[in-house]
Amino acid sequence: AQTVTQSQPEMSVQEAETVTLSCTYDTSESDYYLFWYKQPPSRQMILVIRQEAYKQQNATENRFSVNFQKAAKSFSLKISDSQLGDAAMYFCAYYRHQTGANNLFFGTGTRLTVIP
Amino acid sequence: GAGVSQSPSNKVTEKGKDVELRCDPISGHTALYWYRQSLGQGLEFLIYFQGNSAPDKSGLPSDRFSAERTGGSVSTLTIQRTQQEDSAVYLCASSLGLLNNEQFFGPGTRLTVL
Numbered sequence: 027a028q029t030v031t032q033s034q035p036e037m038s039v040q041e042a043e044t045v046t047l048s049c050t051y052d053t054s055e056s057d058y059y060l061f062w063y064k065q066p067p068s069r070q071m072i073l074v075i076r077q078e079a080y081k082q083q084n085a086t087e088n089r090f091s092v093n094f095q096k097a098a099k100s101f102s103l104k105i106s107d108s109q110l111g112d113a114a115m116y117f118c119a120y121y122r123h124q125t126g127a128n129n130l131f132f133g134t135g136t137r138l139t140v141i142p
Numbered sequence: 143g144a145g146v147s148q149s150p151s152n153k154v155t156e157k158g159k160d161v162e163l164r165c166d167p168i169s170g171h172t173a174l175y176w177y178r179q180s181l182g183q184g185l186e187f188l189i190y191f192q193g194n195s196a197p198d199k200s201g202l203p204s205d206r207f208s209a210e211r212t213g214g215s216v217s218t219l220t221i222q223r224t225q226q227e228d229s230a231v232y233l234c235a236s237s238l239g240l241l242n243n244e245q246f247f248g249p250g251t252r253l254t255v256l
Contacts, residue, residue, distance in 0.1 A: 030184075059243050069231060071247035117184060121243045129175060129187035129201070130245060 030120050032133035039108045040141050046093075047103045047136045049118030056080075058122040060094070060101045061130070066114040074116070077101065105138075113140045144168075146248035148234050154254045155224055163219040163251045167236030174217050175245060176209060179231040188232075191217060192239075224255045 029052045039045035051060070062074040077085045077094050084092050089106045105112055115137050119130040147166045155161050167174050176188040187201045191211045202208070206224075211217040221228055231252050235245040 032184075063247075069233075069250045069252075071233065071235070073244060073246075076244065119185075123243065129177075129190055130185070131187070132177075132184035134182075134184040 030118055030131050030133040032118055032136050034136045035134070036137045036139070038139040038141055039105070041110060042107055044104060044106045045108055045138065047105075047116050047118075047138070049101045049103070049133055051099050051101065051118070051120050051131075053099065053120065053122070055122050058120060060092075061119040061121065062090070062092070062101075062103045063117045063119060063132075064112075064114045065117060065135070071117070075103065108140050110140050110142065113138055146234055146236050146246055148232075148248040148251050150251055151249065152252045152254075154256065156256050157226060158223055160220065160222045161224055161253065163221075163232050163253070165217045165219070165234030165236075165248060167215065167217070167234070168246055169215075170238070171236035171246075172214060172239050173237045174211060175235040175237075176217070176219050177233045177235065178203075179233055179250070181230070185233060188219070221253075224253075226255050229253055229255045 031050045058079045060077045064072045064074050075085050075087045075090050077092055084094050091104045093102045115135045117135045118133040121130050149164045174191040177185040179185050189196055189199055189201055189209050193214050194211050206222045209219045231250040233247055233250045235247045237245045
């Protein structure tokens with residue numbers, strides 16, 4: 027079974043600074059997708075960024091970027107110019123479409139605090 | 143609607159009672175997923191639907207849990223004879239199809255079993 031590990035239960039960052047959240051995963055597959063989701067106190071899970079494993083280029087969405095190391099099975103999220111609204115739980119997730127199994131596998135999350 | 147909706151937002155029940163949680167996916171999304179989020183933990187997959195069919199029910203924690211989807215739209219997750227360990231946030235998500243991996247989540251139902 028696929029496993030996703032987030033080793034940082036909590037992180038903090040000063041407003042306007044940069045922070046990196048770590049994620050590692052275990053899979054024997056070569057074709058899959060990785061995601062970072064943000065969950066603010068409202069509980070709404072919001073997709074932050076997505077990476078296709080077959081793409082070598084790291085995904086970027088405005089202030090959010092990833093460092094995807096396929097061989098190391100590592101998928102970290104970098105948040106630049108942190109804002110107060112970035113404070114939330116961040117979940118790393120893995121997905122691979124296959125018959126009979128089409129769910130996301132989630133890590134346990136990292137709680138990010140942004141200090142004014 | 144514009145997004146995935148779930149009802150109720152919060153549910154408090156007594157141990158042993160049955161509860162029904164509802165999910166209304168984004169219009170046109172054929173795939174629907176249920177997850178459970180316990181305090182301090184990540185999301186645990188429960189079940190998914192492609193149309194009205196649920197090919198994989200192995201994620202359901204026990205036979206007290208069941209889910210159905212009718213008309214390829216609304217889904218209900220039913221928990222019979224609730225136990226305190228069932229207390230969690232139950233999240234629903236939908237996607238255009240199984241091959242489209244972007245899942246859109248609802249706000250969840252917080253279930254508290256006393």
